Amino acid sequence: MKATPANEKFYWNARAVNYPQPFERETLLKTRRILKIAAGLGARFTGRRLLDIGCGTGNYALPLAARAKSVTGVDGSPGMLKVFRGQAEKQGIKNARAIASKWAALPAARTAGRYDVALASMTMAVHNKAEVLKMERAAPECCVYIGWAGLRRNAFLEKIYRHHGLKYLAPHGADLVLPVLKALGRKFGLRYVRDSWTKAMTPAETLRELEVNMKVNGKRPDYKWLGPVLMKAARGGVIKQTTLARKAVIVWHPKV
Numbered sequence: 001m002k003a004t005p006a007n008e009k010f011y012w013n014a015r016a017v018n019y020p021q022p023f024e025r026e027t028l029l030k031t032r033r034i035l036k037i038a039a040g041l042g043a044r045f046t047g048r049r050l051l052d053i054g055c056g057t058g059n060y061a062l063p064l065a066a067r068a069k070s071v072t073g074v075d076g077s078p079g080m081l082k083v084f085r086g087q088a089e090k091q092g093i094k095n096a097r098a099i100a101s102k103w104a105a106l107p108a109a110r111t112a113g114r115y116d117v118a119l120a121s122m123t124m125a126v127h128n129k130a131e132v133l134k135m136e137r138a139a140p141e142c143c144v145y146i147g148w149a150g151l152r153r154n155a156f157l158e159k160i161y162r163h164h165g166l167k168y169l170a171p172h173g174a175d176l177v178l179p180v181l182k183a184l185g186r187k188f189g190l191r192y193v194r195d196s197w198t199k200a201m202t203p204a205e206t207l208r209e210l211e212v213n214m215k216v217n218g219k220r221p222d223y224k225w226l227g228p229v230l231m232k233a234a235r236g237g238v239i240k241q242t243t244l245a246r247k248a249v250i251v252w253h254p255k256v
Contacts, residue, residue, distance in 0.1 A: 008124075009077065012056075014212040016079030018205065020197075022062040022087055030195065031063055034121075034146060034249060041189030041251035043144050048116035051138050053103050054123025058084040061119075062093060070095045072115070074125075076102035103131060111138035121146040122247075127176045132184070136254040144251050147173025149192055151246035156233065160210060160226070164219045174248035181252060188252035198242045203230040206239045 055073030
């Protein structure tokens with residue numbers, strides 16, 4: 001995706017419709033697995049004030065609300081926050097709130113020292129020195145970063161991207177944050193994990209998602225080619241696609 005503000009807003013609002021929701025069984029199991037790894041690296045969430053940067057639909061913030069003192073999600077996508085707030089209301093979660101803002105645009109004074117743990121997961125909201133330092137100022141006790149780590153494979157999408165002259169690659173993530181932490185002299189715990197997920201959508205739903213992907217990459221979908229490809233991939237009216245990924249879980253304590 002070409003990282004422009006307009007592209008990011010369009011992409012995440014469009015993705016919100018079919019994005020994993022925090023209390024879906026498979027999503028919740030994955031969240032618990034990552035949180036267990038983070039705990040093994042020194043993160044503590046019980047009784048803490050949590051800030052979830054780039055919170056999306058609340059996959060981390062909302063499940064953690066049961067043991068945290070409070071959780072605050074920050075995201076620039078109205079579509080994602082609509083799901084976040086709807087899920088919080090549906091689950092009867094009273095100690096969660098959401099701030100509609102991109103992390104870079106949120107005044108530091110609104111977050112500095114107000115949290116015990118800051119978490120950022122699979123988001124470009126934290127990717128440079130200024131954003132890492134702002135994250136640390138918000139939660140001097142503990143920071144948790146979960147990000148792409150160089151691997152993203154999806155045979156179906158790779159074929160689509162290749163036809164449109166694009167490469168299907170893992171987004172930037174840990175490759176940007178780790179050098180910042182090393183330059184700052186931070187001591188951190190790090191663990192790489194493999195992950196996978198399968199989506200099942202109708203050809204029409206798949207096409208809508210592909211239209212979004214092509215648009216944010218500056219390409220026009222080749223509808224004449226895509227039609228037969230989608231029909232061939234469908235089984236029982238559904239197209240299943242599996243993504244394989246590698247993630248990095250990083251935990252550090254700024255005050256140490």
